[in-house]
């Protein structure tokens with residue numbers, strides 16, 4: 001109540017207009033009332049720690065200071081996590097409070113996000129028993145060192161070498177060329193003392209492919225690189241400034257045999273290599289993180305949308321009607337077109353993430369019983385959804401930033417940093433095109449199976465249906481639109497397949513034909529992703545337990561997503577489905593109606609993401625809408641405003657002006 005009274009009056013009015021219960025939305029989005037309570041409780045505990053508050057905005061710190069401050073806060077945050085676990089006997093609930101603390105990316109991201117999961121997923125029970133307790137309690141700090149200067153996408157081409165020496169029962173790690181140096185791993189620069197190193201295994205001169213090894217690279221007391229280790233930081237980037245990405249090279253660096261993570265493949269004492277049941281299981285951590293990235297995309301879209309929608313409710317500029325006061329910019333339909341798709345997409349990604357999480361958990365369970373049948377589907381789906389959601393989320397964040405006009409360009413809006421972080425996911429954990437081509441391999445196989453009338457996995461079974469059924473008349477309903485996207489994917493998969501066949505008939509071998517068809521293959525994967533996103537999100541909304549008031553708004557959002565993409569890809573739909581020009585005109589009108597229908601609930605919808613001011617970290621997006629006051633308060637923190645006259649006046653400006661008089 002007290003917050004409401006201090007609020008910008010536009011936001012108060014917006015909240016009064018909302019037609020659904022915001023708390024119900026929050027609980028639905030995060031799973032339950034209990035989940036909301038626990039998450040908020042944990043966030044409160046973190047924010048109560050005074051030492052986690054920054055004295056001045058991070059942007060004013062040097063690269064080095066920023067990193068050091070990041071490490072300082074990451075260690076305090078780590079204590080809060082540990083204390084919570086000790087008190088409650090469980091991990092803290094899923095939350096985004098790291099964003100409020102570190103602002104950019106934690107130097108421990110790779111420790112928690114990939115080092116620990118790789119030991120858990122790739123280690124034998126003995127290896128897990130040895131490394132996990134130390135890693136989970138932070139007695140050791142690690143990263144995932146796979147990418148090299150010369151190779152990131154094509155990991156079979158990695159050049160780091162692990163040669164087995166049966167005499168000493170050790171592996172000898174070497175980076176024989178500049179291009180073989182590890183390059184990018186987060187935390188490697190100055191933070192970690194261990195890493196999972198992905199290297200080519202050689203035994204008796206024979207290559208056995210790439211495998212993960214644990215290497216201690218720094219002394220635990222002095223933190224100095226161990227002899228034979230060359231390690232450092234790679235320098236400033238577009239974002240990820242506090243992630244502490246680094247480089248690493250080994251020179252005859254020895255690690256014991258037991259340091260090869262051997263859940264999948266083993267090297268016995270005498271140097272016998274025992275192949276795993278599927279060498280691609282070595283790539284398991286990447287699959288898990290790709291699933292997680294879809295969830296991250298939901299968060300970043302929600303964050304940007306919250307900032308831009310609240311700002312647009314507070315900001316007034318120009319007139320819709322000359323006789324009326326200056327309009328809230330949120331009342332311009334063009335603004336709604338820019339912003340509501342970000343709100344809708346956040347829900348779509350969230351539902352897609354929950355759906356993928358289930359698929360992931362099922363496949364992991366099956367793998368533990370040596371069943372691999374559904375691994376290709378998981379890999380293909382995680383690849384394309386990660387690729388499409390990350391690119392779309394990046395574009396949505398940028399659109400939100402642009403929608404805030406000049407103030408969106410201020411660092412204090414937090415939109416530039418958010419864009420840098422979001423867009424990085426297009427590249428890390430598998431570059432977008434490369435991942436879409438992985439999905440395309442799967443789609444081509446599915447297509448060939450469909451042609452033979454075989455049963456297909458659930459996510460591609462629509463290919464078979466589309467092949468069997470003759471195209472039905474277009475229906476301007478959500479279900480009809482979902483079908484339409486499936487027809488587009490069907491059409492593109494078929495066209496890409498036929499293009500490969502065409503080139504092969506012209507005498508090209510399969511690989512060249514593949515390359516010549518690869519633009520189409522990528523588009524087929526994108527269309528497949530869109531079909532999944534539309535189907536999964538529409539089904540989630542239809543089966544949700546929301547009250548009628550909330551359900552109506554969630555259906556509007558899901559329909560907005562479907563209609564937006566129908567209009568964006570109308571050319572494809574005209575080519576591959578039975579949609580007509582008249583249907584498109586009806587949908588264009590429907591889209592505009594949806595924007596108008598969502599408008600009164602816009603602020604309620606972003607309040608429903610429940611991102612507190614500390615997480616938003618934005619002058620434009622805070623709950624109370626004190627936009628102009630905050631912009632001025634933040635500007636006054638500039639070091640240049642801490643003095644009336646800067647020394648550069650006496651050093652440079654005055655002499656220049658005086659010279660000019662002569």
Ligand SMILES: CCCCC/C=C\C/C=C\C/C=C\C/C=C\C/C=C\C=C\C(=O)SCCNC(=O)CCNC(=O)[C@H](O)C(C)(C)COP(=O)(O)OP(=O)(O)OC[C@H]1O[C@@H](n2cnc3c(N)ncnc32)[C@H](O)[C@@H]1OP(=O)(O)O
Nearest residue numbers: 113153154155156280283289291292293379428429430441
């Ligand atoms: C419940 C789960 C969710 C929980 C979430 C929890 C945590 C995560 C949360 C949030 C995430 C956020 C942050 C996490 C932390 C870190 C992110 C920040 C930093 C980033 C780190 C990195 O970037 S690490 C490095 C990542 N690198 C890559 O991704 C490299 C990309 N390249 C590849 O993956 C491969 O080289 C390749 C797939 C492109 C090609 O591989 P290759 O061996 O050459 O394959 P082939 O072409 O010979 O064969 C392909 C066949 O192999 C099958 N296949 C390939 N990969 C897999 C796989 N992973 N699983 C199963 N099968 C695979 C493929 O299908 C082909 O099969 P066919 O031959 O039958 O067609």
Ligand SMILES: Cc1cc2nc3c(=O)[nH]c(=O)nc-3n(C[C@H](O)[C@H](O)[C@H](O)COP(=O)(O)OP(=O)(O)OC[C@H]3O[C@@H](n4cnc5c(N)ncnc54)[C@H](O)[C@@H]3O)c2cc1C
Nearest residue numbers: 145146147151152153184185186424427428429430431433
């Ligand atoms: C912020 C950030 C954090 C990272 N953190 C880590 C980390 O912690 N650990 C780690 O090991 N790595 C990390 N990486 C590295 C990351 O995983 C790789 O950069 C990524 O996998 C892409 O590989 P690449 O850089 O080799 O791109 P490249 O493969 O060189 O891509 C360049 C271009 O070539 C194209 N291309 C490449 N291969 C093909 C192909 N087969 N067909 C068609 N086109 C192709 C791509 O589409 C792209 O357009 C990080 C990267 C970033 C940006």
